[in-house]
Amino acid sequence: MSTSESALPAQEQARLVEESKRLAAFQAVKDHLLPSYTKIGIGSGSTVVYVVDAIAALGPAITKSMTFYPTGAQSEELIEAAGLNLAYISKLPSGTQLDVAFDGADEVDDDLNLIKGGGACLWQEKIVAAAAKKFVCVADFRKLSPRLGTAWKKGIPIEVLPMAAPRVLDALKQMGSHGARIRPGLPGKAGAIVTDNGMWIIDAPFAPLLLPKDSEKGLHAENESSGVWTVDALADRLIKLPGVAEIGLFYGQSGLEVASGAQKPVAAYFGMADGSVEVRGAGAS
Numbered sequence: 001m002s003t004s005e006s007a008l009p010a011q012e013q014a015r016l017v018e019e020s021k022r023l024a025a026f027q028a029v030k031d032h033l034l035p036s037y038t039k040i041g042i043g044s045g046s047t048v049v050y051v052v053d054a055i056a057a058l059g060p061a062i063t064k065s066m067t068f069y070p071t072g073a074q075s076e077e078l079i080e081a082a083g084l085n086l087a088y089i090s091k092l093p094s095g096t097q098l099d100v101a102f103d104g105a106d107e108v109d110d111d112l113n114l115i116k117g118g119g120a121c122l123w124q125e126k127i128v129a130a131a132a133k134k135f136v137c138v139a140d141f142r143k144l145s146p147r148l149g150t151a152w153k154k155g156i157p158i159e160v161l162p163m164a165a166p167r168v169l170d171a172l173k174q175m176g177s178h179g180a181r182i183r184p185g186l187p188g189k190a191g192a193i194v195t196d197n198g199m200w201i202i203d204a205p206f207a208p209l210l211l212p213k214d215s216e217k218g219l220h221a222e223n224e225s226s227g228v229w230t231v232d233a234l235a236d237r238l239i240k241l242p243g244v245a246e247i248g249l250f251y252g253q254s255g256l257e258v259a260s261g262a263q264k265p266v267a268a269y270f271g272m273a274d275g276s277v278e279v280r281g282a283g284a285s
């Protein structure tokens with residue numbers, strides 16, 4: 001948030017953020033949900049609520065031929081409450097892809113790598129995003145960032161098998177994440193937060209993650225224990241730690257570069273504080 005936005009009263013700031021989410025969602029749906037599509041992935045979080053609003057606003061004449069695939073309990077409820085057709089990715093026939101998937105993010109960098117999982121949803125989100133021909137990210141202006149870990153300081157969410165959590169924390173410390181910790185449950189719940197998949201979340205802060213273009217500027221990852229990593233090197237390492245189910249880094253090639261299995265969006269839509277929508281990546285299709 002810029003100085004001028006953070007100078008606003010808290011209530012006005014919150015209104016601005018909600019309005020920017022709504023604007024981004026409606027624009028992304030307008031640009032990327034073609035009436036001919038039949039299978040649509042719906043992510044999790046507060047921004048996706050507006051995506052579902054934008055889809056429902058198209059009306060049953062258009063949406064009745066579409067089926068919507070959730071990424072967890074919240075999006076399942078959203079789909080049902082909007083009166084849209086619900087189905088599950090586990091029932092998507094082998095070899096079939098979703099036409100498009102929409103989801104939010106906690107931070108988006110210049111190369112469209114994402115941090116996700118701030119709301120404890122990431123594993124099913126990655127499966128749904130990777131099952132789509134086209135993955136589109138929708139966010140507000142606070143999420144726009146040159147490098148992951150610049151604005152989002154809570155750490156990279158990592159979904160772990162509970163019995164492995166202490167070992168994973170040890171490994172993260174060796175990799176330079178000194179503040180890594182198990183995410184506590186919501187107020188009133190004793191113990192750790194439990195994901196839709198019965199796992200725990202570890203939040204692992206690292207120094208802002210470097211991109212390939214940074215090496216041209218003379219910025220390099222030093223050594224492991226320095227905690228300075230490129231996105232790809234860190235993600236490749238984290239996903240191999242025993243006990244890690246999935247990580248909240250969505251990285252690698254985008255759907256424009258690979259036929260299937262992409263975790264990175266083809267486009268990210270940001271609602272801006274001035275009421276405009278900034279698009280990174282592919283615009284309308």
Ligand SMILES: O=C[C@H](O)[C@H](O)[C@H](O)COP(=O)(O)O
Binds near residue numbers: 106
């Ligand atoms: O765990 C939650 C998901 O990854 C969300 O998509 C992400 O946290 C962004 O959520 P929001 O739209 O509420 O900022």
